[in-house]
Amino acid sequence: MMHGFQGKYFTRVAQLLMVLGLCACSQQEIKDSGPSRPLDFSGSPDAIPKQENRTRAGNKSPYVIFGKTYRVLSDSRGFRQQGEASWYGKKFHGRNTSNGEVYDMYAMTAAHKTLPIPSYVRVTNHSNGRSVVVRVNDRGPFHGNRIIDLSYAAASKLGFAERGTAPVSVEAIDTGNPPLRHAGVVHPGTAEPTQEIVRAPSPSSGNRNAHLGKQSYLQVAAFSQRQSAEQLLARLRSSISEPMRLNQAKGLFRVHIGPLTKVNDIAAVRKTLQALSLGSGFVVNE
The missing domain is CATH 2.40.40.10 (RlpA-like domain)
Structure with a gap:
């Protein structure tokens, strides 16, 4: 009788330990972690506020x-x-x-x-x-x-x-965005009258090496303060090799990448911008 009791007792203990072990594993699975080695982010630049269209994804309400x-x-x-x-x-x-x-x-x-x-x-x-x-x-x-x-x-x-x-x-932080609306092509009225804002052709829709035919720039952001625009330019130059310029008009400092001559040039720059959490910009043709 004693041996039977002991057998059942140790079986229950083993089962309990197994359950506790599974719980511990579950806790470890849901616990998040940072980099595998310590990194210093004290000098990392903050995000740079800029006007952006609200995205269609992520804004469903309610x-x-x-x-x-x-x-x-x-x-x-x-x-x-x-x-x-x-x-x-x-x-x-x-x-x-x-x-x-x-x-x-x-x-x-x-x-x-x-x-x-x-x-x-x-x-x-x-x-x-x-x-x-x-x-x-x-x-x-x-x-x-x-x-x-x-x-x-x-x-x-x-x-x-x-x-x-x-x-x-x-x-x-107020970036001057209008109330929530779905993302789309930026209206031409927000740019210079001499410029045309267009949606860049998709690289998959044709020849990736096709020439755009015009002097094309990718506008990343526009600022009311020159210093903010120059800070963004400095950040971009550390990651993007394409030429850049600071376009000043109507009290705004616009950060442009270009001129870009091929569709795949724009696609490559946009990919880098997205990796930097800077959106995808929009094309300005002159």
Whole structure:
């Protein structure tokens, strides 16, 4: 009888240990992590706010997650929020964000539940006073009372990557965007009267080496301050070998890449811009 009892006892203990082991594995699977070696992001540049069309993907409203309904704001201007921030890293690195971009844990980006995508916000860590500017291109976090999920780089720059969370304030940056609308071709009225804004032909729709036939530039952004435009130019020149220029007109400083003569030149530059979380720009023909 005793041996039978002992056998059942040890069997139950073994089963319990197995269950606990599985739970531990599950906890490890859902736990996120940063780079495999320590990196210093204190000198990493913030995201550079600029006007962008709202993307069609990622702005569905209302939407439901875990039985809760969320409504995307039509306008981010004046938005302020305080609460807890978290971050996401290697587990999602390389995966698509809500608007179809590729998540880069080394870029200054963030996920938010209701801000239009894309939006730019300043996040301030109340624990140490540090702040960063990030570009919102994803949805979340849908966990507890957290209000924003930052990239690993942004969390590291704010000083809470190791801790995991921090009390923060989130303040939207006004880029002059109109209320939420679907993305499309930028209206010609927003550019110079002597310029024509067009959608670049898709490389897959014809000869990738086809010449565009006109003096074509890819406009990345427009700023009211020259210094902001020059900062972006400096950042671009470290990653893109194509010629660039600063086009000043009507009180705006436009960052242009080009002239670009072939369809695949534009496709290659756009791919780099997207990797830098700078959108895809639009073509300006002169």
